[in-house]
Amino acid sequence: MTCPWTRRYAQRMQGMSGSIIRELLKLTEQPDIISFAGGLPAPEVFPVAQFEAATQRVLANHGAQALQYSTTEGYRPLREYIVQKMSRYGIQTRPENVLITSGAQQALDLIGKVMLDPGDVILTEQPTYMGALQAWRAYQADYVTVPVDDDGICLDERFIEALRAGPKFMYILPNFQNPAGVTLSLERRRKLVQIADHYGIPIIEDDPYGDLRYEGEHLPPLIAMDADFQEETRPNGNGRSFTRGDVIYLGTFSKTLAPGLRLGWMVAPEEVIKRCVMAKQGMDLHTSTFSQMVAYEVARDGFLDEHKLLIRQVYRERRDVMLAAMEEHFPLGVYWTRPSGGLFLWVTLPDWMDAAELLKTAIENKVAFVPGAAFHPNASEGVGHNTARFNFSNAQPAQIEEGIRRLGQVLTRAMAEHHEDQIEPEPVLA
């Protein structure tokens, strides 16, 4: 007897079938597997003691408020904290421009709901964050993509060509991009903002990792560079304005505080925030009051700044261990990025190699990663089949070393077998 709902699914669900990759990745949850597949922070760095103290204070002093319904916009002191935090990165805004979301993932869903009609085109980097594709698939978006290199999205003729498709917006991860780990250079940031202005295409700037830089100087976010550019080219007498809204900025507490809280935020013009608030009301009324108040209590008074130093130290070490192990164990013909921050690096295999096939052998050898195809909006055309994302934040250094060693063996064997296949066997004379 069939379930009466199955023939009632919306058309948009046709684009949301379960993926083979997801099935494979379930295997990576076995405890004896060294997994570089997830995107998880290191649980060792969670400030559990600070959470204990903060929840006690919140419940003792504001217990009823913390457990009650609250406004869709979010807990006001947390929004004010975010305004203050962002001002240090050159983003001058007001609480009215900040919406608290249930993780930055919800901000992506909100943007889809408020902005996207079926068939609308989005310009993304290639590769790009899989979760954004998941969120926007539900709104039946189409994609034009532009490759990234070590300096982020390539602003050459391919970019201009993509803009000609008339995208509704472009989606950019400027810092230590998920999945490739690359960072948009200062020069390209400037150029991107100018081209976007020229073509009138607004930008979604997704910045989950900006705080996790392990070397070099912090680069200004696109939203700040856009405000500078507007003020230079069309001064309005009021100084820089962030409410023109050529750029919507997304942030999160998931990588610096704790992902389990599901807390992110969006910075946008007040008019857009109001629309998003209307949409969010229908989605979850508001983000957990309890999570918001506890996060605020942990983060205020500068704790997060201190804590970031610890996270950076731990992740920098793990990145270095992974890079050194790859250098030692990966065979010639395999390439990888060297991120200055964030949680991920990106591996490119020889073109004849299929990363999903490699994952099967890797899992047999108790090590895992994510094949890169899922990060390509147009993966059905075979793009990205030989790429893979590696997370270096979650596993301990010794595990990283061991996991990469095992993968090196798997890769070396695969290369050798391929090489043998290439050599014509001598004809056997009858």
Next chain:
Amino acid sequence: MTCPWTRRYAQRMQGMSGSIIRELLKLTEQPDIISFAGGLPAPEVFPVAQFEAATQRVLANHGAQALQYSTTEGYRPLREYIVQKMSRYGIQTRPENVLITSGAQQALDLIGKVMLDPGDVILTEQPTYMGALQAWRAYQADYVTVPVDDDGICLDERFIEALRAGPKFMYILPNFQNPAGVTLSLERRRKLVQIADHYGIPIIEDDPYGDLRYEGEHLPPLIAMDADFQEETRPNGNGRSFTRGDVIYLGTFSKTLAPGLRLGWMVAPEEVIKRCVMAKQGMDLHTSTFSQMVAYEVARDGFLDEHKLLIRQVYRERRDVMLAAMEEHFPLGVYWTRPSGGLFLWVTLPDWMDAAELLKTAIENKVAFVPGAAFHPNASEGVGHNTARFNFSNAQPAQIEEGIRRLGQVLTRAMAEHHEDQIEPEPVLA
């Protein structure tokens, strides 16, 4: 300079313009107003001490887990707890049939995303929960409505007529319905399940208030009655089955534990849960791990059962105070429901009276309620203009008494003025 996003909104946003009611309701947030407008639990009954102890235990014993990403389906022990809790109401299911949502509101959004194409018809009670209309407006649904009376939705020729519109599903709040406070009788539950089966129209059963019954016997949920009916008419040899899925059941911790956590759940066939999991991944990845683990820690070991007794006692008293005050202060020609549970009662004014106009005068007299039009999917046709929802859970008894007294005066004056207008003034002879 206009914001570049405003001309980029999706078509679905046209149905989501801000409401005048919402603007009016902002006025009700002034501290000196006695408000019956919200749907808030009484903060006095929140088990703050239990939350303090539970968060300490969770963080001390499972701190890293509570702060980490977790599965989209939800925290397994919480899903098992829900299975156990629901079995007492005759709903036999498995954790695989339970999805934890960010409040029951998210379950409504999920159902919209997974099921609704633009123009799909939903059958609802009239009046019905405003939040469901908000959630589904984003999916451009149309509505057919059937009035409720004291025994819930009327299963007469109007219901059959509505079914002929071919709704994708019907949306039913069987217990102490929001907003009307009425409860679907046992006889109608049986009949509803039979008709739904006959016409092949599945049911969304939304049950946020089922635990809050102040008198009379708990009535079996539709999902359980449907399983009984299926087993009687088409026994399959395996006993009652809840996985046929003619009914999807929605529950929440918002009314019994705390709404600030944003925790609800959905019971559905595994196939539907899988689809919803895919959709939820794109929406917020998962519901706050921290909230889920803390809620489980508070609720387990029977605490919630004890706690419900306290809530029932407090709300029963408040309901009784409101009913008695209405009896004493409201003029003839005003009617209201007498709910056996829940948080709301429903007032019907004389047909010539407009509840939104009345609210303005009420606010001047520092008392507030929600005009009923917003609970009518087809309110633009003028339906429900003379109705209003009153919440009795949030205000203290003395405030309830005082607020209803003030409203009684406002109503009595309005009636008197109307009556004067009706009397033709005697012609003045020149």
